[in-house]
Amino acid sequence: MIRAALVAVLLTAGAAGAQEAPEGLAEAPGATLRGLDKIAGAATDLPLSVGQSLDYGSLSVRLTDCRYPADDPASNAYAFLEITDTAIGREVFRGWMIAQNPALSALDHQRYDVWVLRCKID
Template sequence: MCLMLLANTAAAQDVADAPGAKLRLLDKLTGKVTDLDLSSGQSETVGRLTVQMDACRYDPENPAAEAFAHLTILDAMLPDPVFNGWMTASSPALSALDNARYDVWVLRCDVPDVVLPDVGEPPEDTPGEGQPAEEDTTDDGNG
């Protein structure tokens, strides 16, 4: 019985390395959302943060189900990394960046030879958007 449990656990932990990942960064002060497409080892600077994607892993049995990315995140105002570890796409709060201004989370790994659903662009704020539509009124007083 124990061997079956160990075999199932080992099989459930099979992961494959991806050449890159798609991340999303939110500047909570300005409300600006930025999507980052990074290859392994590549970094990009947005505002004060420099985000480096060290590795991205996924379940080869179901590549769209989960992504695990190892990130190193630096803040230009601090000498040490503000984050250095693994983030999970489905549970970003499990291992989150603790920063008053920025949030960063993993959207997916770039999986070769697999077409994954595209992650939609962040919505643009436009004046009046999100307001209920004005209904036609009648003269009978019933709205």
């Protein structure tokens, strides 16, 4: 029940720049994402700092925020991502991704999958 409420707060909140993390969550300086090229069958870890963008295939992935439970940093990660497909010049994902529930808010792209593994704590 508490987890569902926490997910609802995170998903309805805007990008975190001007907001404080909800009680019980700490902000991290970065995150590790994983990208999968479904055609090549190759997975790649994508380390990002908050505010940083990187190119992964035709995608430009930007990490706006990463939050984690302050009392158990290894348990979950919540990352706010902005993903643009540069081949078509359009944003294809903008929102919170949750490490333990990647299907709850997932990138829908014909070639690439991107999901959150963990926040970078230090």
